[in-house]
Amino acid sequence: MTVTTLAVLVPLLPFLGAAAALFLGKRAPGFAQPVAVLPTAAAFVLAAIVAARQGSGPATDAAHRLTPTGSVPIDLALHLDGFAVLIAVLVGLVATCVQLYSTGYLRDDPRYVSYSALVSLFTAAMFLVVYSGDLMVLLVGWEVMGICSYFLVGHYWETEAARSASIKAFLVTKLGDVPFLIGLFALATDAGTFRINGILTAATHGELHHPTLIALLLLAGVAGKSAQFPLHTWLPDAMAGPTPVSALIHAATMVAAGIYFVARLLPVFETSSAAMAVLAAMAAITMIGSGLAALAQDDIKRVLAYSTIGQLGYMAGALAVGDRSAAVFHLLSHGAFKALLFLGAGVVIHSAGTNSLAAMSRMGDLGKRIPDAMWTMGIALAALAALPPFSGFFSKESVLRAAEHAAGGHTAHIPAAVGWTVLVAGLVTAVLTAGYATRLFLLAFRGQGATVADHGREPVVMNAVLWVLAIPTIGFGMISLLPRVFDLPQWFDGEALSPTLTTSVLGIGLALVGILAMYGAWQATATRRRVPIGAVVAAPPQDLEPALVEETAIDTHAKVYGDIAAAEDPGDPGRLLLGPLHRHAAHGFHLDALYAALFVRPVLAAAGLVRFLDREVIETYVSGTGAAPRLLGAAVRRAQTGNVQTYLSVLLAGSVVLAVLVAVGA
Amino acid sequence: MNDTVLQYLLAAVVVLPLLGAVGALLPPPPGLRGKSPDQAVLRHGVTVSGVVLALSIALAAGFDHDHPAKMQASTDISWIPALGIRIHLGIDGISLPLLVLTALLTFLCAVYSYFKMPAGPSPKAFVALILVLESGTLATFAVLDLILFFLAFELVLIPMYFLIARWGGEGREKSALRFILYTLLGSVVMLLGLLLIGIKAGTFDMVALATDNGSHLSHTTQLIAALAIGLGLAVKAPMWPLHSWLPDAHTSAPTVGSVLLAGVLLKMGTYGFVRILLPITPEATRTYAPYLAAFAVIGIIYGSLACLALARQGTGGDLKRLIAYSSVGHMGFVLLGIATLTPTGVNGALFANIAHGLITGLLFFLVGSLKDRYGSTDLDRLAGQTGAALYGRAPRLGGLLAFGAVASLGLPGLAGFWGEMLAMFGAFKPAVGLHRGAYLTFTAIAAFGTLLTAAYLLVVVRRVCMGERSTAEATEPVLADVQTYEFAAWTPLVALTVIAGLWPALLLGLTDPAVRTLLGGS
Amino acid sequence: MGTLVQSVDWIAIAPPVIAAALALIVLVADLFVSEARKPLLGWLTVGGLVLAGLSLIPLLDHDRSTFCLTTAGGDCSYVADHFTLVIQLLVIGGALLTALLSIHIMDELPAGEYWFLLLSSASGAALLPASRDLATLIIALEVASLPAFALVGIKRGDRLSSEAALKFFLSSVAATAVTLLGVSFLYAATGTLHLTALAHGLTGVDPQLATLAKAGAALTIVGFAFKLAVAPFHFWVPDTYTGAPLPIAAYLSVVGKAAGFSGLILITVVALKPYADVWGPAVAVLAALTMTVGNAAALRQRPDASRSAVRLLAWSSIGQAGYLLVPVAAAAYAGTDEIGTTIAYALMYGAVNLGAFAVVALVARSAPDNRLTDYRGLYARRPLAALSMAFFLLCLAGLPPGIIGLFAKVAVFSSAVHAGLGWLAVIMALNVVVALVYYLRWTALLFAKPEGAEAPAPAVTLPQPSAGGGPPPDFAGSTPTGEARGRTSASLRSPTSLTAAIALSAVLGIALSGAPQLVLRFASGGLL
C-alpha cells in the first residue's frame, strides 16, 4: 500500500462511515456507536502511518483529472508534506477523541445517528482540506466543513440560541467565502491551474498580476473560517452547539483550516508586503480584543471560544512574520490542549449543572467531585498560559521568537514594524491569556459555598479521553526539541524552533504577572462571592444525559442572568480588573450590533423595496398591458349601435378617407 | 450502437408520449382494466413515461461519448417544403442530458401522481396532458429545425395551461391565463426572429446555420433577429424584468405541475439561448452579452431579495412563491454563464440548468408534500412564531428539506455548486472583446448573490425545520413522515444531485466539446 | 364579320354552370315534390355540389380561358387557372358544408327557395375568381350577394332575421355603388375594363387623370373590402351573422369572405399592379386595423348574452379577415407569389370555421339561444363534439394541437417578414395573443365542470314560426315551456347531416395537421 493509496483512504473512511451511519440509521441502532467511532479511529491510525512513511522527506504528489471545465481543469490531487501529514494526525486524534467522548456525552440522544454521521462527514472534509493539492477540491472540503458546522451548531435546535447561532455561523463564514472564491479565480487565471504547486511556482516567478488584491481576497475567506478580527463574531455564539462539536470544530480543526491554507500558500502572500502588514494588524487586534473579551465572559465555553480566537491570532501573527513552522507548531499544540479544555468544560458543566462561572464560584468542592477534569484542565490551562514544561510554552515561544527575529529586521522582505506589532501584541496577550486561564481555574474549581447536588457519575469514556489528550499537551513541546527522537524542524521548513532565552524569560515573566494579578483580584472579591446568584439545573434523580444538562444550561443562561454572555456578578475578579471595559468586553465590543446596523438592516430594507417593486411596479405594467385591448374592445363593441345608418355613414366615410389618402398621399 | 438504431430510439422517445396521450383518452383495453378506470389510466401514465425513460437511458448509453460534439441519432425528412420545414431530429452533448432529465422528471411525476392524484377532475385528462407536455419538452431538446423548435415551444403551452387551470390551487385561472399569454407573446416574438433568420439565411436547419456561424446574416439582421429571439427566450427562462408570470404560475400550479414547470419548461428558454443565439448570431450575441449579463445579475439579486422578503416573519410569504423566486435567481446564474460567451461559462450554464432541474424539482416535491400535510404552504401559518419543528415532527421530511435547501444554496460537493462556480469563473474572464471591468463587477455581485441565496434558504430551514420542543412534541395535526411512494419519487433526484456534485465530469465531459464547437472552436 | 356566336369552352366554365343549373333544377323540382319528401331536395343539392366539385378535376392539367376578345390583346373574361380552381374548390366545399349544416333545420325553412338561393349564390361566388374583367367581377359579386340577402332574411317570422337582412342589403348595395363609381373612374382613366389591359393602361395614364385613377383604385377596393368585412366596413357582420340562420352565417363567414378576398386579389395584384406602392400600405393598414378591431371586440363579448356564441364567431371571423389581408399587403412589396399564403390560410380557415359553426349548430339544437354559457361542461355531455370544437378553436388561435392553424399563421408571419412589413408582423403577434384569450376562454368553458347538472341553463323559447304573421311572441326570459324542453331531450341524437359536417371538417383539420403541405403548397406561389 503506497503512501498515496493510504492517504486516499484517510478522508474516504470517515466519509463512508458517515454514509453508512445515515443508511443504517434507524434500522440498526445497535451499530450506531461503532459505525461512528471505528472509521475515524482507522483514519487516525492511517494518518499516523502516512505521517511516519512520509517523514521529513520531499513532498509526495499524486493527481487524477476530476473534470474539464472549459478553461482551467480541476484535478483530484494530493500534496503531502510535513505540515499536511502532522495536521492530519492532529485532526485524526482529536476527531477520534471527540467521537469516543460523544458516545458518552450524547448516549441516549434521539438524533445521535445524524450527529455522528455529520461529525464523520466533517472529519472527512477536514482531511480533504489538509491533503488536497487542488484549490477547488480544497474549497469543496472548506465549504462542506462550513455546512457540517452549521448543522452541528444547530444540534440543539429546540433552543433559540442554537437556532440563531447556526445560521449566523454559516452566513458569516459564507460572507468570507465569497471573496475567497473570487481570490481562487484570480489565482487560477494568473497561474493557469488550480494545483497548489503550479500556483506556488507561478507566485515565486512573479506571474501573479495583482498579488495584494488576491492576498486580501483570500485573507477575507481565512478571516471568516479562522474567526479572525472582522469576521470572528460567529465563533462565541457557536458555543450554543454541543461541547464535543466545539472541541472538534471550533478548537482544533475547522478554525485551523484558515491558518493552514495561508501556511500552504505563504509564498503567494509573501509577494505582497502590504498583505502581510494587514495580516499582522488583523492578528494583533484579534489577539488583544479576544483576550480582553475572554476576561469578561461568564459562560465557561465562551471564555474558551475567545481564547481560541486569541491563539489563532498568535498563529496569524507568526504567519505575518513569515514563519509558518512556528505557526503550525503552535497550531498542533493548541489543537491538543484546547480540545482537552473544551471536553473538560463538558464534564464540568455536566457535574456543576450550569455553564456560568459565577454560579460555579459559589459551589464548594466542585473540583473534588471531578478530579480527572480538574487535573487535566489544570494542565491544559497551564499550557494555554505558556508555562514551561507544557507544549503551549514551546509553541508560543517559537512564535514570539519569530516575531522578535522579524522585529530585528533579519527576516527577508518582512518590514520591522510588522515584527514589532506582532511581538508587542503577543506579549500583551500572554498576560491576558494567563489572566483568564487563572480566572477560569479559580472560579471553576476553587469555589466556596454549599456542596453541589450530584448530577450523576461521569461516563468513564469521557474521563479517559481527557487523559489521552493530556499526553500531547504535556509531552509534545518537549519531544519536538529532542532531534534524535522526533526532529520537528525537519518536518517543517528546517529553521530551529527551540525557544531563545530573551523571549522565554519575557514570556514566563509576563505569564506570572497575569496569574498573580488575577489571584490577588480573586482573593479581594472572595467576600462578595458569598451572595448566592443564578440557578443550578435541578437534575432529576436518574442519571441525566450530559448533553441535556448542557442544553438546558445554555437555554436558561439568558433567562437567569439576563444575557447569554455576561452575568452581573460583583464577585467576578475579571470585572474588578477590567473595570469600565467589562460591559463592552462582555458583548464582544458591540461588533454584533455594528454588523446588524451595517449589513443586516440594509439588506432587509432592500428586500422590502424589492417586494414593493415587484407587487406595485412590475405588476401594474403587466396588468396595464392587459387592460389596453380590453378598453379598445369595449369601444368597438359599443360602436355597434344597431342603427344601420351609422354603419352606412362609417362605410362611406371610410371610402372617402381611403380615396383621399390614396389619391393625395402616395 | 449504430446510428440507425439511435435514430429510431430518438424518434420513439419523441413520438411515444403523444401516442400514449391519445391512448390515455381512449377507454382502457379489456386486459388492463386495473382496480378502477382512474387507477388504470394513472398506471398507463406511469408505464408510458417509464418506457420513455428507459428508451432515453438506452439512447444515452448508446450515445458515442468520445465525440459528444458530433450530432448523433439524426433523422432528416422533409415535412413542409413550401415553408422549408424539415423534421430534423438529433442530439449532441448539450441536448442529451436535458433529454434524460426531462424523461426522468416526467416519470417521477407520473409515479408521484399515481399514488397522490392532485385534487381536480378526471385523471384521464391529467395523464393525457402530462404526456403531451412530455412530448413537447422532449421534442424541444431533440429538434434541429427552427420552426419545429417553435412548434415544440408552443406544444407545451396548452397542456401546462390546463394543468394549472384545472388542478391548481387558489387563483389558478388568473395565473394560468397570465402564464400562457405572457409565454405566448414571448414565443410569437421569437417566431418573428426565427423567420427573419430563416428567410435571410435561406434555411431553418440549425446545424447548417450553426456551421455558417452567422456568415450569411448581415449585422443588422443578426441584431434584430437576436433581439426578437432573445426576448422570447428570456420570457421562458425568466430573465429579470420578464419574470412576473413565474411566481403566480408556481403558487397556483399543482405539485406535479410546479415540478415540470420549474424542472423542464425553464430549461427550454436557456437551451434556446445556447442552441440558437450563440452559434447562429454570434456578432449580435456579442453586442447583447453585457446587457444579458447585467439583467441576469439583477435577476440573481432581485430573486434572492424577493425570497428574503417572503421568508421573513410576518410578511405572509408563501413557500411555493419563494421557491419560484429562487428559480429566478438560479436562472440568473445560467444566463450569466451564457452571457460570458466562454466555454467555461456556457458549460457552467448547462450544468446549472441540469442541477436546477434536479434540485428545484426536489424542493417543489417536498413543498407539495408539506402542502398535503399542513393544508397550506403559507409560511406564517406553517411556522408560527418559533418554527414548525419539522426535524422533530417528521425527521426524514425535515432532513430532505434541509438537504434540498443546502443543495439549492450551491454547497460544493452537490450539483448546485459547479454550475454557479463555473458561471462566475467564466464571468471572471469573459470572452475577448467583452468589457472586463463590467464582467468583474457582475462576478462580484453574483458571488454576493450566493450569500443572499444561502441567507433566505437557511431562514426557511430555520422557520420550517427547527422550532420549540413543545411544537416538536405536539401531535394535533398528525404528520406522517415520508411515505414509500414519496421516497420512490425523490431518491433518484437526491442520488443524482449527490452524484453530479461528486463527479461533475459526468455532465461536463459531455458538454465541453460540444460547447467548444458551438462557440466556433474558440 | 366572324360568326356572331362566340366559341365557349364549356369544360372551363363547368363548376359555376353546374351550380346554376342545379339551382334551377331544384327550384323547378320543388313544385312537384310533396311536403314529405322535401329532404330529398337537400340531398340533391349536396349531390349536385359534389358533382360541381368533381368538375374541377378535368381543369387541373392546364389553364383554360374563354370569352376572350378577338380583337387586340385577346384578353379573356373567364380564366380557369390554378388560382380560380383553388378558390372554386373552397367555395364549393364551403357551400357543401353549409348544405350539410342546413338539412336538419329544413322543417322550419321554405326548402325549395332556400336551396335555390344557396346554389345560385354559390355559383356567383364560383364565377368571381375566374372573372378577369371588371364587369364580370361586379356581376359575379352581385350574383353572390343578392341571394345572400334573401337567405339572411329567409326566416319569415323572425323579426331579427328580417332586420339583419335589411342591414346587410343596405350596406352591401351602398358598397357596390361606391365600387361601381371606382370602376367608372378606372374605366375613364384607362379606357378598358379588362384587368390585364387595365394594368397596362395605368402605366401610361395621362397626368390630369392620375388623381382620378388613384381615387378610382381606392373606391374599387371598397366593395371587395366590404365583402371581406375589412375594418371600417365591418359593422354589418355581427348584426347579420346573429340575425341570419346559423348555416347562412357560416356560409357568409367562409364563402362570402372567399369571394371578397379573391376579388380584392384580382383587383390589387392584377389590375392595379403599377399602383402597388399606393394600395400596399393602404391594405397593410387596413389589415392591422381589421385584426385589432376584430380581436379586441371579441375579447369583450359577454358570455351570458343571447346569441353570444355566433356573435363571438362573427368578431373572430373579422379578426381572421385581418390575417387574410396580410399576405395581400405583402404581395405589394414582395411580388404576387405572396398571395398564395392568403389562399392557404383561407383553406385552413374555411375548413375549421365551418367545423366550429357545425358544433355551434349542434349545441343550438338543445340550447336554441346559443349563449356561450350553454357550452359549460359540453365535454361531459358530448365528448367528441367538445374535443373537435376545442381542436377548431385552437386551430383558429394558431396553437398546437391545432398544428395546421399554427403553420398557416407561420406562413402568414413569414410572408409579412419576407416583405419587410416588420411593424405589421409585430401587430399580428400582439393580435395572436389577444385572440388566444377568447378562444382559450371558450375552450376552457367546454371542459369546465357543468355547474349544477340538474338545473339546465335558462333556455329562452325560440319564436316558433306560427302560421301567417300572427302577433310576435314575447321574449320574456321565462322558464323553458313544454315543447322547448321536449325538443331538448328529443334532439340528443344529433342528426346525421350535422355529425357528417363536424366529422368532415374535423378529419380535414387533422389530416391537414398531419400533412400541412397539402394546403401550404399554394403558399410557395405560382398561382397567378
Add this chain to the structure above:
Amino acid sequence: MHLVYPAVLSALLFSVGLYGVLARRNAILVLMSLEVMLNAVNLNLVAFDVWLRDRLHAGQALTLFVIVVAAAEIGIGLAIVLLVYRNRGTSDVDRLTDLADSDDPSVVAAPEEKAEAAA
C-alpha cells in the same frame, strides 16, 4: 359637349343619393336614393364611353349590366322591406336596433308596440 358636364352631373346625382341614404328614415326612400346613386354611376359610365370613343362600348355594356343588377336589387330590397314592415310594424330604419350589442344579457329587446303597426 365637354366631358365635365356629365361628370359633374353624375357627381351631384351621387351626392344626392348619398344624402338620401344617410338622412331619410323610411326604408323605401333609402332604397330610392340607392337607385339614384347607381344611376349616377350609369351616367358616368355612358359619358366616359362616349368621351373615350371606345369601339367595344365596354362602358355602355357595363351600364346595361348595372341596370339589370339594380332592378334585381330593388326586387329583393322591397321584399325585405315588406318583411321588416310585417314583422316589426314599422319600416323606420332608425327603430331597427334589436341586433345591437346590448349590455344587459337577459332581455333581448323591448317588444314593439303592436298598436302603431295596426294604425
